[in-house]
Amino acid sequence: MFEDHEIISTIEMVKNENLDVRAVTLGVNLFDCISHDLSRFKENIRKKIIGHAGQLVDVCDRVGEKYGIQVVNKRISISPIALVGAGFTPDQMVEIAVTLNDIARTVNIDFIGGFSALVEKGMATGDKALIAALPQALAETQRVCASVNVATTKAGINMDAVFEMAQAIKKAAELSREDDGLACAKLCVFSNIPQDMPFMAGAYLGVGQADAVINVGVSGPGVVKRAIERNLANGPLTLGKIAEIIKRTACKVTRVGELIGREVADTLGIKFGVVDLSLAPTPTVGDSIGEIFQALGLSHIGVPGSTAALAMLNDAVKKGGAFASSHVGGLSGAFIPVSEDLNIANAAEKGFLTIEKLEAMTCVCSVGLDMVPVPGDITEHSLAGIIADEMAIGMINAKTTATRIIPVPGKKAGDKVHFGGLLGEATIMDVPHLDLKDAFVTYGGRIPAPIHSLKN
């Protein structure tokens, strides 16, 4: 039997601290669906994905109910469409996206990820077709997520791809003008993209993975925040002690994710992959990374000290999670998505968090410039420059970084934008010098891979 306090504190985590499993993502390999014939290819992927995912939502709900822990999102990641659909034209790629959207609706999941290409060293025919198809594919679908990896630590940064992605983002925003550029909320540009990530919009199933696999993304910023507050209420603590509290809490949260992920995988008869140890916020009070900063004694996320606090938080989460599970992967860290976190969105609105500080903080967090709404009249050049800067941080530091920037058509810095649901709402961030057309990003070619010694 358990101690009363163990039971009560567990119930508190679920009831008042928003402990849940953020995402159970079923990865499905589509290489055996390849065909030169588009209708046959579409039929093959429909059959294979539905065959594996038909019961996904039902099983997640049942397992969630059994343990009293909600599985908030059920999702699917697939092999990169630029590879499995390499022979198709951009128009045909759009048709594939529409089919994927329809499959997602059929199996009742909110997002399917893997409309993706890996182009860090160069672009093949399929990659070019996919990137050309991106704006229309994302504007015409609601549930398809896309990602393009343009840089790695070992390959460098493909600057042709960076500029093309800036153009694609601008075009996707324009095509979804009515929805404030919502298409761009489903598009990530990556450096060092992980193959097994369960979180959208970047999830895809890498080529080195099993035929079908369950990956789990945990949540729990509210639990971490309350743990810090509870301990601080008993008297002052050193940061070393606070890091220890975060580590222990992350350990508990991770074990919940693994328990539920493994049971879903076993029930579906599918291999269990990894737990992604990320602290993923939602636009809800009490489920926020920004609030953790306030618990740590900073008035707002973004003020001086924020990068140090985030470094400590991110590292403690990784340490606690790595101890809790032997199969850890994905992004694993703390997310700082602007519109998806009410507290971060407020800090940005009030000017405590600027885009430059956000970029600095991405040097130590697990993702990058995530869900950042910017003025719609930003030039392709400035947008490409921001993307290139973010990719460079990932490349040099041998870590994943990404951008999910939404240039909101017809809106200026300070205007409100509302994406709805988990994507949240925010005030458009000010981007200094957004009207420049500097030549640097148009030179093309590849920024060479960095040296791996002489680190300073």
Added chain:
Amino acid sequence: MTKLIITVLGKDRPGIIARVSQDLFDLDCNLENVNQMILQGQFAGFFIAEAPASLTPETIQDTLARKSNGNGLSIYVRVLDPADTAAADGELFLITTIGPDQKGLVARFSGIIADYNANIVNLKAVFKGGTDPNANVMIYQVAITQAVDAQGLFAALRKKAEQLSLDVRIQHKNIFDAINKI
């Protein structure tokens, strides 16, 4: 050898376990399990022991009672059928209720659990009254076998909790293991 269960009840004080176990040792009994708990200052202890075939349960009870005479302990000895010692099967769920104290809570909830033929393997109930939400808590650990209509049971418990303005949580035991045990 005969397997016996010895129940000891009385006001808690130092030395009860020492007294009873020494007496059993003197009677050449071999202890297999001992468990004790204290509720509001009252001691309850359970001893499972193998006794020599030459001793009847009555002899043992008389001896233990005589030796602890004056200590205010009530001692009962009963023969245990080995077939009755198998652990309960089924998956373990924790049913926790939190909310205002009122008469008959345990009777109502345990009644529902019994109606569905599910077995309570552990129960802790604390009713302190007052406004602290965590001061009035029932925690049932219930074994749910394949034969039990779990969905029906859980629905009935949730309905009853709603009628009584209680917050009820029904969760598989493994979630508590995952969070609290390493």
